[in-house]
Amino acid sequence: xxxxxxxxxxxxxxxxxxxxxxxxxxxxxxxxxxxxxxxxxxxxxxxxxxxxxxxxxxxxxxxxxxxxxxxxxxxxxxxxxxxxxxxxxxxxxxxxxxxxxxxxxxxxxxxxxxxxxxxxxxxxxxxxxxxxxxxxxxxxxxxxxxxxxxxxxxxxxxxxxxxxxxxxxxxxxxxxxxxxxxxxxxxxxxxxxxxxxxxxxxxxxxxxxxxxxxxxxxxxxxxxxxxxxxxxxxxxxxxxxxxxxxxxxxxxxxxxxxxxxxxxxxxxxxxxxxxxxxxxxxxxxxxxxxxxxxxxxxxx
Amino acid sequence: xxxxxxxxxxxxxxxxxxxxxxxxxxxxxxxxxxxxxxxxxxxxxxxxxxxxxxxxxxxxxxxxxxxxxxxxxxxxxxxxxxxxxxxxxxxxxxxxxxxxxxxxxxxxxxxxxxxxxxxxxxxxxxxxxxxxxxxxxxxxxxxxxxxxxxxxxxxxxxxxxxxxxxxxxxxxxxxxxxxxxxxxxxxxxxxxxxxxxxxxxxxxxxxxxxxxxxxxxxxxxxxxxxxxxxxxxxxxxxxxxxxxxxxxxxxxxxxxxxxxxxxxxxxxxxxxxxxxxxxxxxxxxxxxxxxxxxxxxxxx
Numbered sequence: 386x387x388x389x390x391x392x393x394x395x396x397x398x399x400x401x402x403x404x405x406x407x408x409x410x411x412x413x414x415x416x417x418x419x420x421x422x423x424x425x426x427x428x429x430x431x432x433x434x435x436x437x438x439x440x441x442x443x444x445x446x447x448x449x450x451x452x453x454x455x456x457x458x459x460x461x462x463x464x465x466x467x468x469x470x471x472x473x474x475x476x477x478x479x480x481x482x483x484x485x486x487x488x489x490x491x492x493x494x495x496x497x498x499x500x501x502x503x504x505x506x507x508x509x510x511x512x513x514x515x516x517x518x519x520x521x522x523x524x525x526x527x528x529x530x531x532x533x534x535x536x537x538x539x540x541x542x543x544x545x546x547x548x549x550x551x552x553x554x555x556x557x558x559x560x561x562x563x564x565x566x567x568x569x570x571x572x573x574x575x576x577x578x579x580x581x582x583x584x585x586x587x588x589x590x591x592x593x594x595x596x597x598x599x600x601x602x603x604x605x606x607x608x609x610x611x612x613x614x615x616x617x618x619x620x621x622x623x624x625x626x627x628x629x630x631x632x633x634x635x636x637x638x639x640x641x642x643x644x645x646x647x648x649x650x651x652x653x654x655x656x657x658x659x660x661x662x663x664x665x666x667x668x669x670x671x672x673x674x675x676x677x678x679x680x681x682x683x684x685x
Numbered sequence: 686x687x688x689x690x691x692x693x694x695x696x697x698x699x700x701x702x703x704x705x706x707x708x709x710x711x712x713x714x715x716x717x718x719x720x721x722x723x724x725x726x727x728x729x730x731x732x733x734x735x736x737x738x739x740x741x742x743x744x745x746x747x748x749x750x751x752x753x754x755x756x757x758x759x760x761x762x763x764x765x766x767x768x769x770x771x772x773x774x775x776x777x778x779x780x781x782x783x784x785x786x787x788x789x790x791x792x793x794x795x796x797x798x799x800x801x802x803x804x805x806x807x808x809x810x811x812x813x814x815x816x817x818x819x820x821x822x823x824x825x826x827x828x829x830x831x832x833x834x835x836x837x838x839x840x841x842x843x844x845x846x847x848x849x850x851x852x853x854x855x856x857x858x859x860x861x862x863x864x865x866x867x868x869x870x871x872x873x874x875x876x877x878x879x880x881x882x883x884x885x886x887x888x889x890x891x892x893x894x895x896x897x898x899x900x901x902x903x904x905x906x907x908x909x910x911x912x913x914x915x916x917x918x919x920x921x922x923x924x925x926x927x928x929x930x931x932x933x934x935x936x937x938x939x940x941x942x943x944x945x946x947x948x949x950x951x952x953x954x955x956x957x958x959x960x961x962x963x964x965x966x967x968x969x970x971x972x973x974x975x976x977x978x979x980x981x982x983x984x985x
């Protein structure tokens with residue numbers, strides 16, 4: 386990754402984190418009150434040092450259509466809240482049963498299973514209220530975003546992907562189609578929505594939103610394939626968790642299904658698709674193009 | 686309970702269930718696809734024979750201000766979806782660890798813990814999208830409802846109540862104030878919102894909404910106190926679960942804190958408060974008045 390992109394990613398994450406910091410803070414003191422514990426548990430995972438990829442995508446696609454930061458930031462926050470809830474629930478013993486994420490103990494390891502379930506529930510619930518109250522946006526844009534976020538995250542989107550994931554665990558007879566359906570829903574839907582939301586907020590036209598959707602779908606799938614490749618080839622320090630943990634858990638991944646080499650070929654095709662969709666915007670889309678490439682080669 | 690009220694409750698629940706049936710159906714066949722399993726798990730709990738108290742309250746307060754059924758039904762459904770998710774998560778081993786609800790096995794006993802977590806997540810997520818898409822309502826009413834539902838259910842409402850509940854488990858030093866704060870959030874907030882939502886949908890004025898709020902807060906607390914009394918005095922058949930299970934689990938309840946007699950006195954006071962708030966509406970509010978009395982004496 387070149388230094389220029391590194392600086393850009395850091396700056397954008399910084400802008401988002403400063404906005405987030407107005408609403409969530411890590412507390413230094415030991416919490417005494419149950420409501421403080423809940424708040425702290427939510428903040429713990431929100432502030433656990435994520436890359437802020439979804440917010441950066443929303444901000445990037447908003448900027449492509451000259452949209453204001455103050456219009457897209459509340460949407461980016463709602464998206465990151467929903468993403469964070471999904472990680473907390475995904476790490477639970479009844480789901481992926483992970484002890485570490487981003488190099489620190491998972492939410493339930495710190496706050497207990499019950500509180501982790503509640504922290505996830507609260508982040509998800511609060512996200513919709515936050516979005517509906519975003520007064521820098523028109524009422525109809527807010528409603529469109531609430532519906533879009535619900536679709537991307539709900540029973541036909543992200544949660545559906547997790548259900549397929551759960552169902553596939555340990556099965557040998559899973560096809561390429563099912564695996565990609567799983568990926569498209571589990572991670573792709575929210576990434577696509579992040580890209581689209583930035584355009585919606587900026588008032589992009591229908592044909593522009595269609596291009597953003599193509600771009601979002603390609604990088605969304607690329608993100609998961611890259612994740613699978615990384616799980617196989619990355620070091621523990623890069624991953625913030627045990628290397629090869631997918632394989633050890635017999636998890637269905639692009640690598641287990643296509644092999645490492647074919648997964649890399651697929652990754653390149655997906656990045657090409659994403660870059661192609663942005664062609665009409667020329668140099669103005671340079672950042673989104675770089676983001677597509679970054680997603681395919683990132684180290685963590 | 687007199688026969689007239691019984692008929693009314695059955696009719697209202699029937700109206701709601703027919704509406705619900707357009708969206709959720711119990712499937713006869715064994716599900717093959719993971720998405721079918723998720724859908725079935727959601728439908729299993731939604732169709733598990735609840736009293737539909739929250740929908741009936743929303744419908745009742747909507748009717749008090751001459752609102753249309755077709756405007757309130759989508760709101761009632763979103764509320765019942767959120768209520769149902771909260772029951773699924775509350776029954777999980779890491780929370781209340783209940784094996785039965787309404788006389789049938791809890792969601793995770795049938796579908797497994799992972800799928801139960803996902804079914805709850807999906808119901809919660811879908812509820813907001815459904816509400817935002819309710820085209821019989823104006824855009825600003827829909828946004829107000831999304832915000833109100835999020836507040837009632839989220840980190841300062843229902844989930845906060847569950848966090849307090851989790852925190853209090855096994856503690857001896859809990860005050861009456863903390864217990865009622867718990868009740869007001871855990872069950873009261875959603876019941877109050879149900880009553881308010883019916884008024885909002887019908888275009889009730891601010892002073893009317895304030896009266897509905899007083900009514901809702903009183904019956905919301907009464908509901909939980911009645912639940913505690915019932916757990917202590919009801920039979921297994923009435924409860925659909927083991928009698929005295931709160932006491933056995935050392936759970937903090939109105940009965941464990943105030944004793945049975947004082948809990949009954951409190952119940953009467955709360956019903957009086959609720960009835961008082963409806964006085965300006967005279968006979969038009971007869972049903973809501975009866976509902977307040979029903980909540981305090983119900984057998985299950």
